[in-house]
Amino acid sequence: MSTSTAPNLDNNVDNDENNFALPRLARIGHAGHVKRCLSGLPDSQVDLDSSRLAIVFYCIGSLDLLGLIPDKIAQGDLDMWREWIWGQYVSGPYGSGFRPSPFMAFSTGGPSTSDPNSTDAPHIIMTYTALIALAILRDDFSRLDRRGLVNLLRSCQRPDGSFKTVPGDVDTESDLRTLYCAFVISSLLDNWEGVDVAKALEYVKGCRTYEGGYGISTGFEAQGGPTYIALASIYLAPPSPPASSPKYRLTREEKDKTISWLVRMQDPSGGFCGRTNKTADACYCFWCGAALKILGADHLVDSRALVTFLADCQFKYGGIAKAPGEHPDPYHTYLSLAALSMYPPPFSNANENNNASWIFEPLDPLINAKEETAKWAREKVRGLR
Amino acid sequence: MSSPSVLYAEQPEWADVIPIPQYENVEPLAPILYTPEYKDATDYFRGIVKTGEKSQRVLSLTEHIIRLNPAHYSAWQYRYETLLAIKAPLDVELKLMDEIAIKHMKTYQVWHHRRLLMTHLLRNTDSTGIDKGSSSSSTQSPTQIASSELTLIARTLAEDSKNYHTWSYRQWLLAFFNDDSLWERELDFVDSMLNADVRNNSAWHHRFFVVFQSGVREGEQNRDRVLKRELIYVKQNISLAPNNASAWNYLRGVLDLNKLPYSNLVTFVQPYSVSHPDTPSDLVDLENPPPSRGAQLPCPAAIEFLADVYEKEGGDNVLKATELWKSLGSEHDTIRKRYWEFRVKEGLRAIQAQS
Numbered sequence: 194m195s196t197s198t199a200p201n202l203d204n205n206v207d208n209d210e211n212n213f214a215l216p217r218l219a220r221i222g223h224a225g226h227v228k229r230c231l232s233g234l235p236d237s238q239v240d241l242d243s244s245r246l247a248i249v250f251y252c253i254g255s256l257d258l259l260g261l262i263p264d265k266i267a268q269g270d271l272d273m274w275r276e277w278i279w280g281q282y283v284s285g286p287y288g289s290g291f292r293p294s295p296f297m298a299f300s301t302g303g304p305s306t307s308d309p310n311s312t313d314a315p316h317i318i319m320t321y322t323a324l325i326a327l328a329i330l331r332d333d334f335s336r337l338d339r340r341g342l343v344n345l346l347r348s349c350q351r352p353d354g355s356f357k358t359v360p361g362d363v364d365t366e367s368d369l370r371t372l373y374c375a376f377v378i379s380s381l382l383d384n385w386e387g388v389d390v391a392k393a394l395e396y397v398k399g400c401r402t403y404e405g406g407y408g409i410s411t412g413f414e415a416q417g418g419p420t421y422i423a424l425a426s427i428y429l430a431p432p433s434p435p436a437s438s439p440k441y442r443l444t445r446e447e448k449d450k451t452i453s454w455l456v457r458m459q460d461p462s463g464g465f466c467g468r469t470n471k472t473a474d475a476c477y478c479f480w481c482g483a484a485l486k487i488l489g490a491d492h493l494v495d496s497r498a499l500v501t502f503l504a505d506c507q508f509k510y511g512g513i514a515k516a517p518g519e520h521p522d523p524y525h526t527y528l529s530l531a532a533l534s535m536y537p538p539p540f541s542n543a544n545e546n547n548n549a550s551w552i553f554e555p556l557d558p559l560i561n562a563k564e565e566t567a568k569w570a571r572e573k574v575r576g577l578r
Numbered sequence: 579m580s581s582p583s584v585l586y587a588e589q590p591e592w593a594d595v596i597p598i599p600q601y602e603n604v605e606p607l608a609p610i611l612y613t614p615e616y617k618d619a620t621d622y623f624r625g626i627v628k629t630g631e632k633s634q635r636v637l638s639l640t641e642h643i644i645r646l647n648p649a650h651y652s653a654w655q656y657r658y659e660t661l662l663a664i665k666a667p668l669d670v671e672l673k674l675m676d677e678i679a680i681k682h683m684k685t686y687q688v689w690h691h692r693r694l695l696m697t698h699l700l701r702n703t704d705s706t707g708i709d710k711g712s713s714s715s716s717t718q719s720p721t722q723i724a725s726s727e728l729t730l731i732a733r734t735l736a737e738d739s740k741n742y743h744t745w746s747y748r749q750w751l752l753a754f755f756n757d758d759s760l761w762e763r764e765l766d767f768v769d770s771m772l773n774a775d776v777r778n779n780s781a782w783h784h785r786f787f788v789v790f791q792s793g794v795r796e797g798e799q800n801r802d803r804v805l806k807r808e809l810i811y812v813k814q815n816i817s818l819a820p821n822n823a824s825a826w827n828y829l830r831g832v833l834d835l836n837k838l839p840y841s842n843l844v845t846f847v848q849p850y851s852v853s854h855p856d857t858p859s860d861l862v863d864l865e866n867p868p869p870s871r872g873a874q875l876p877c878p879a880a881i882e883f884l885a886d887v888y889e890k891e892g893g894d895n896v897l898k899a900t901e902l903w904k905s906l907g908s909e910h911d912t913i914r915k916r917y918w919e920f921r922v923k924e925g926l927r928a929i930q931a932q933s
């Protein structure tokens with residue numbers, strides 16, 4: 194195996210290795226792509242109807258990473274976005290949180306219901322994305338019912354420790370993604386009363402596989418996304434009992450094996466794959482890259498090859514795609530920019546022409562937001578005590 | 579099912595339902611430009627949900643929405659509640675869902691719905707197939723039901739052999755029914771998948787799940803024999819295609835789980851770690867199958883494996899390990915140059931700590 198993208202530099206010219214140039218990162222084009230999505234999606238994307246808030250998060254998140262919020266966006270737009278997100282805030286006997294969109298709303302009389310099985314209920318993943326999006330917009334969270342959030346988490350945790358996406362009697366989807374979101378919400382609230390942490394961490398443990406990564410649910414194949422989510426959850430857990438018990442921490446051997454699996458996900462194209470023997474995909478540059486960052490192993494990544502791959506994933510009319518030659522979407526655009534925030538190209542000549550376009554502000558890998566935004570979220574979501 | 583070309587608004591049999599348009603309280607963000615067909619169907623769906631109606635026509639309406647948007651989790655959820663409420667025959671439902679499963683196999687909800695149906699069927703059917711909930715029009719035993727599920731899954735995997743949802747559903751189903759006659763055929767199934775593509779990591783993972791992580795079944799109690807069988811299996815596959823990370827991961831997984839030292843396998847691994855291994859004798863050695871002719875050697879995974887053996891042995895051998903890591907970083911696996919350099923550094927540090 195050798196890198197196919199760059200001529201193999203001789204080992205003794207190490208000093209020049211970081212003197213290289215990339216095409217420009219099309220910042221304006223990528224911002225244009227997500228702004229277009231915010232203003233409307235074509236009917237072919239109707240499957241996003243029940244996860245619109247997540248798309249909104251990827252769009253607003255991209256603008257945040259690109260450094261355009263708040264100064265380069267009209268104040269009227271920022272206010273409107275904030276209002277739309279709060280428009281998805283719903284409460285009921287199960288607690289409160291955010292729904293994906295008004296796709297199941299049938300009242301014009303306010304977003305509250307007393308029906309515990311309402312189809313117009315909050316969704317844990319959407320609630321996580323809403324909190325981060327609102328933090329990006331520097332909302333003061335004065336409208337947030339914190340007790341309601343805690344109750345929502347409590348209503349959604351299953352006996353095996355995992356979390357359902359929505360409350361109610363039907364056993365809706367539940368896996369590590371929802372568990373991670375519940376952990377971020379508890380961490381931001383600085384209140385873990387809604388979560389049985391020991392059970393949840395036990396569930397995470399059960400998702401670990403012989404390869405050293407994690408599957409999305411007990412017994413499933415190791416994959417980059419769940420591996421990030423599992424590690425982030427372990428590291429988000431509060432530093433007090435029961436989560437502080439050594440049985441929930443990774444052993445040295447486990448950590449080494451996970452690092453080894455993660456670095457082997459980077460393929461000769463420079464991008465990361467999601468599973469063993471699959472092809473590289475831009476989103477796994479984030480999932481695997483952030484997982485390595487959490488483990489303090491980011492220095493083991495070939496960041497030059499990574500950036501070269503992401504440069505090739507840029508779509509000529511804006512936006513970033515999962516692979517070269519594919520069509521872009523807000524999900525891959527956001528996650529690619531987030532990966533770049535952790536893995537800046539190792540230029541020795543950062544000021545040269547296009548190179549400055551690749552430099553980003555640092556990212557908080559645990560909650561997946563720009564550090565400044567994460568700081569705001571941590572200060573404001575918990576509220577005054 | 580009503581013809582999609584005629585809107586519900588124009589059908590007399592839906593005239594009693596008051597459609598509810600999607601209510602956006604403020605300027606919408608990332609609005610989807612719905613087709614008239616989807617907008618009409620979801621307007622009527624909201625109307626139905628508001629009144630709480632659960633009836634046969636709700637099944638056609640939710641089917642219609644699911645076909646337009648298989649990720650509409652509320653339509654799935656309401657459909658499931660309706661099926662139970664009107665005691666609809668679930669075998670009919672499963673048959674209908676077969677086609678949708680294959681068409682929309684990348685959608686989580688498609689498989690989750692089947693899980694709910696299976697859970698309900700098993701809880702309400704005794705072992706003779708007598709249905710206590712009258713929710714099936716024919717009598718099939720749970721094993722028969724699960725067995726036809728496995729057939730459907732195999733059909734789906736024939737279209738997309740690495741589909742994560744489908745493989746996950748297979749693992750869930752086997753564990754849920756936990757019937758020896760179902761488990762029995764799994765290794766043959768894995769074999770057929772690996773024959774089609776030996777690099778299919780999902781199939782390798784499935785094998786690990788079946789052999790090591792789902793309990794010990796009859797015929798498999800002799801764990802030493804099982805272990806030996808698995809080692810021979812994976813070695814033969816490595817021999818046929820040495821540069822296959824899935825097989826190497828499987829080998830390491832088997833050794834780690836059974837706490838076997840890697841050093842047991844040096845004789846097998848060594849020929850894979852060099853460019854020109856000694857020509858093997860004509861004697862067939864099942865324990866140590868040689869690299870197939872024309873294989874691309876050396877194989878980085880073999881070099882890494884040997885280095886791990888040396889590292890574990892400690893002492894002077896750690897130095898040998900660092901030499902191998904250096905060769906990986908500079909020649910055989912350059913994309914991970916930084917990782918191998920890190921291993922070299924750690925190795926040298928360990929040597930220093932010893933002396």
Ligand SMILES: [Zn+2]
Nearest residue numbers: 474475476515
């Ligand atoms: Zn992707």
